[in-house]
Amino acid sequence: MLPNIFHMLIFRNCSIKQYNTFGIDVKASVLIEYEHDEEIIRFIVSHQDKCRQVKHLILGEGSNLLFRDDFYGLIIHPVGKKLDLVNEDENYIYIKASAGYIWDDFVEDTLNSKAFGLENLSLIPGTVGASAVQNIGAYGSEAKDFIFELEYLDLDSHEIKILKNSECKFAYRTSIFKNDLKNKALILNVTFKLLKFPNINCDYADIQKYFNNKTNITAKDIREAVINIRNIKLPDPKKFGNAGSFFKNPIINQEKFEILREKHEDLRFYSLADGNYKLAAGWMIDKLGLKTFTHKGAAVHENQALVLINKTGKATGKDICELAEIIKEKVYQNFEIELEPEVIYI
Ligand SMILES: Cc1cc2nc3c(=O)[nH]c(=O)nc-3n(C[C@H](O)[C@H](O)[C@H](O)COP(=O)(O)OP(=O)(O)OC[C@H]3O[C@@H](n4cnc5c(N)ncnc54)[C@H](O)[C@@H]3O)c2cc1C
Missing domain, CATH: 3.30.43.10 (Uridine Diphospho-n-acetylenolpyruvylglucosamine Reductase, domain 2)
Known part of the structure; x- marks a missing residue:
């Protein structure tokens, strides 16, 4: 049999x-x-x-x-958990993982196989398939920096198609799967182009602080640092239901930036290579005194204002939406910035 x-x-x-x-x-x-x-x-x-x-x-x-x-x-x-080494050359290892592979297990497994690059993206919840949909990012890295290509089932034609990285239209927390191919594609697997020799990225302030001038940092050290930092900063969804950052960090042009900077000397921002500015949405929410603000069963997390939580465990999706609307309204009134949810409403 x-x-x-x-x-x-x-x-x-x-x-x-x-x-x-x-x-x-x-x-x-x-x-x-x-x-x-x-x-x-x-x-x-x-x-x-x-x-x-x-x-x-x-x-x-x-x-x-x-x-x-x-x-x-x-x-x-x-929920498939399949990993294949599909190719390698002098500098790179190409690893294909099935869409249902848990992202952080994948990061750990790649590092154990001496394939480097994903360490800064450690402990992000979710699956390999969604990492491409969302172009997940953290601590100075994004999935798009390592995705080589992916295979998906076209849900209209039932053909299996391949998209190269340059065809995925990756941008900040988005991709073609949230626009042209929304609801039209089932990602089957993603191939990552990983480094044979680590390129340590500890530019991010929290990581620098963690290492406190330590030298000879390895990719596994970065993973450990990121895990420790994330465990301190972010609520565990098992304790308080959440979906990480609820809003995207808004991107504004120079003109708008200068107006805001004049009003708020302590404005938290990052300068972008294209001349625009990314503002820290969490800083704005915190500035309005909204940390711990509660609406029905939902609340703003006490340590991280960008994270909304199911505080009672009994909040409905509508409670959380209403809380998000209240925050959006207050941020708009004070900063004239329209916050956009990173979380996908179903
Ligand atoms: C505590 C916490 C911390 C977080 N921190 C971060 C962070 O640092 N950086 C970051 O970027 N995100 C972060 N997130 C958000 C989240 O982890 C990511 O967006 C993740 O990629 C979602 O994966 P998922 O498998 O849960 O996808 P889901 O939430 O289930 O789905 C997300 C989208 O992807 C689509 N999708 C999923 N799988 C497939 C597939 N196989 N084919 C086609 N479409 C698919 C879904 O339809 C949906 O549109 C955090 C979330 C939490 C709870």
Whole structure:
């Protein structure tokens, strides 16, 4: 008898509280969890009429999503954990990982294989597939700096397509998958071009402070530093449901920057190479005295004003949305800056 290599589970009318890091207790009509691409492709093709009729959502770890209501449709949830060394040359190692691979496990596994580059992105929740959708970033690195290409299933034509890095339209926390290919692509795997020789990046102030002039820093030291810093700064979603930074850091031009700088001498910003300025949204929220501000079951985190939390564990998606609206309104009134959510509303 052939072994059953497939792992595909179909849940109907199920709670997805465990499938989103805000811990919002809503239901999905159908949730399919799968490990092997062949199985989900076969399912989608054989149910194509039905799949075209119903709303669908691809769900990684749900660490950047805010469910405002029950999801009447099909949720597709990859959990495959496959890693392949696909190529190498003098300086680079090309590693392909399946979309459902947990991002931080992937970072750890690459470093253990002496493939460097992802260390600054340690401990970001989520999956490999979503890292490309979101172009995740932290501590001076972004996923786009290391993604070589990816493979996705075109949900209209059912063809498997390859996109090179330059075709993914990566920008700050976005990609083609949030625009032209929104709801049209199921990313199957992502190939990363990693370094054989580490290029240590400890420019970020928190990392510099952590090492306090230490020399001979290794990529694993950076990973350890980032993990320690993140554990101190960010709330653990298991304790207080959250989705990391709720808002994007707004980018403004020189003219607007100068007006704001005149009004707020202590304005927190980063100068960008293109002459624009990125403002620290968390600083603005903090400046308005909103740390710990609570609305129904939701609140602004006490240490990190950019993070909204499910304080009571019973907040609804709507409570969190309302809190976000209150913050947006106050920031606009005071800074004339329109905050844009980084979190995706469902
Ligand atoms: C405590 C905490 C800290 C965080 N810190 C950071 C940080 O430092 N930097 C950062 O960038 N983000 C951060 N985030 C946000 C989050 O971790 C990332 O956005 C992450 O990439 C989301 O991954 P996910 O698998 O949970 O995706 P989900 O939230 O499930 O989905 C995100 C989007 O990707 C799509 N998607 C997911 N998988 C696929 C696929 N296989 N094919 C096609 N589309 C897909 C979804 O449909 C959705 O549109 C943080 C979140 C938390 C909770």
